Ligand code: HEM
């Protein structure tokens with residue numbers, strides 16, 4: 001049995017199932033991070049004093065990481081665009097680059113974290129650090145999830161390209177939308193935690 | 197944006213090849229991707245959890261009626277740590293209370309109403325072969341299952357299950373034992389399950405409805421599932437965020453919810469402090485108010501189906517019901533702090549939330565009134581599903597009306613956290629939602645099995661339950677008005693002002709135990725009818741909606757021919773028609 005509109009577009013909605021599903025999922029993600037940002041605001045406004053981010057955190061490293069993630073979004077688009085143009089080989093290269101950049105982000109984050117722990121700064125130290133570790137930790141989980149997804153399409157999932165290129169292209173596009181979302185979250189996190 | 201020539205891609209289908217005949221036992225009944233099997237899995241698991249949650253409550257009712265008395269027969273089975281000599285300890289009472297609430301809401305009603313009926317009925321009612329994402333559907337059942345197992349396992353960790361109520365208010369819950377950590381893990385599983393389900397339902401309803409089935413031709417039940425899914429999708433993530441923060445507080449020692457200088461048993465806590473305990477309440481109720489609509493909307497949907505079918509009339513005011521439903525869904529995100537009038541939030545905030553609360557009551561009243569007027573002038577068939585649907589109307593009515601005084605700041609302050617509140621929401625969820633769910637079981641049973649459940653047993657079940665429900669919950673209003681608090685492990689025995697109403701505890705408890713006896717005909721009927729029930733054709737109730745166009749039980753893929761919708765959902769007694777019903781799929 002076959003589910004309609006898995007890869008072909010439904011006329012009246014103009015969408016595939018996967019596309020709607022992905023946007024709905026992103027809506028729930030917005031609520032998740034939205035709730036955490038709201039909690040941050042409530043706790044910060046209620047605090048008698050609050051450290052500025054750059055007095056505790058490493059702004060240059062985070063700036064570097066911001067550039068890394070934004071570049072990875074660009075390579076992600078290129079990966080998808082290669083598929084649309086029918087060039088699987090360039091897709092492989094750009095997708096590989098996207099995964100690699102995600103990896104660089106995580107490595108930098110690892111050094112930031114271990115430096116904090118080394119200085120005796122833990123989530124339990126104060127609420128600034130509690131928020132910092134919780135938000136960036138959750139974000140890192142999302143980065144890892146996106147990388148896993150992309151790795152799947154780079155590797156074993158790419159078999160689909162041979163049997164159903166349209167569907168495969170759609171799926172890579174969806175993976176890309178998720179990746180852009182993860183990027184976007186970081187673009188909010190960076191100024192909120194490091195600069196304000 | 198994408199589709200390079202998307203419409204012209206008739207490629208072979210890699211994912212869902214149709215060799216379902218060859219599926220082994222495990223793939224067909226356990227790890228199935230068929231929405232009907234998953235629906236039945238959800239329904240049966242949900243029913244079992246309802247029974248379990250009810251059993252916890254029957255234990256509590258003993259302690260409330262006869263505080264300190266040893267429980268006969270089974271009292272010694274719970275061990276010295278919980279019931280020494282058969283007498284219940286307060287900690288055990290708290291465990292039972294918190295888990296009763298959690299299990300009933302998250303593992304009983306929602307899985308049955310949304311996971312069970314939603315999964316089984318929605319794709320059939322929109323003429324679809326299955327859900328949009330069958331494997332995701334299976335995943336969401338198994339996440340739910342894991343959540344359930346985690347909750348059950350929490351009874352066996354040192355210190356027992358969660359004891360901070362189903363609301364898990366901080367800072368109490370942060371200081372509680374290991375059971376609370378299990379509760380949080382369990383909730384994370386359940387939230388994941390709900391999110392996957394919600395994405396799947398919305399996509400299915402929007403994308404897979406058959407030709408001709410426009411939104412205003414949806415059966416009302418489909419509408420309720422659509423709105424419910426949006427509530428689950430958008431309200432659960434904030435609780436997920438809250439659960440993550442509570443977990444951090446408990447495990448990593450953060451202070452999201454821990455105020456500075458908290459003193460516990462004479463000791464100042466060492467946590468960093470600076471957190472906000474009320475933040476938890478906001479995040480919790482931001483989920484939990486929409487959650488009460490998740491408990492009630494599918495029930496309204498079932499009742500609407502059954503009423504239209506058994507009055508042999510179109511629903512009165514279908515459109516106003518649909519618009520009310522959408523408005524209700526939207527408003528349910530703006531009323532949460534009516535649960536927090538006691539937190540000293542200030543008059544401006546209180547005024548805002550009591551106003552939104554009064555506004556949200558309007559669409560609920562519209563829907564209930566439309567259902568009531570639908571009865572007018574019908575030639576009503578009083579079969580078991582209809583009796584339960586009819587029972588729902590006044591019971592939900594009582595629950596709803598007694599909620600109004602709780603929505604006003606002034607009258608909520610004396611009533612808050614008393615048995616009046618317990619009475620109020622149980623009228624909504626027990627003789628309300630649960631009755632509607634029973635109506636659904638009796639109504640769609642023939643679709644799932646090809647046989648009807650026994651009517652006589654059904655009627656015993658209904659009338660017995662109706663009487664008992666009122667015997668249980670009506671006294672709670674009186675106790676609450678007399679000032680008896682909820683969550684008291686002795687039922688109020690130590691309070692002088694409670695003395696005149698204490699005997700009501702005994703009434704209520706006997707009501708609960710007799711209610712249990714009246715569920716036996718149902719349980720028996722449920723199994724017996726699988727083999728011995730009266731055989732039916734595909735449309736035993738002479739109904740109009742699309743699910744009745746499929747064979748009973750429908751095969752994998754549902755319809756022999758993809759149906760098409762030619763008309764609205766409830767064309768009963770159309771003047772000039774040959775029969776008193778004109779199905780949606782007939783041209
Ligand atoms: C007919 C069967 C039921 C009976 C006899 C019953 C009885 C009770 C009683 C007496 C309490 C108050 C306990 C206390 O405050 O110490 C309670 C609490 C509660 N019940 Fe039920 N109940 C029933 C069904 C349900 C159902 C179907 C639901 C939900 C769908 C439900 C949800 C809750 C919740 C959320 C609480 C609050 C728990 C807490 O304080 O944290 N109950 N129930």
Ligand SMILES: [Cu+2]
Nearest residue numbers: 485532534535
């Ligand atoms: Cu509410």
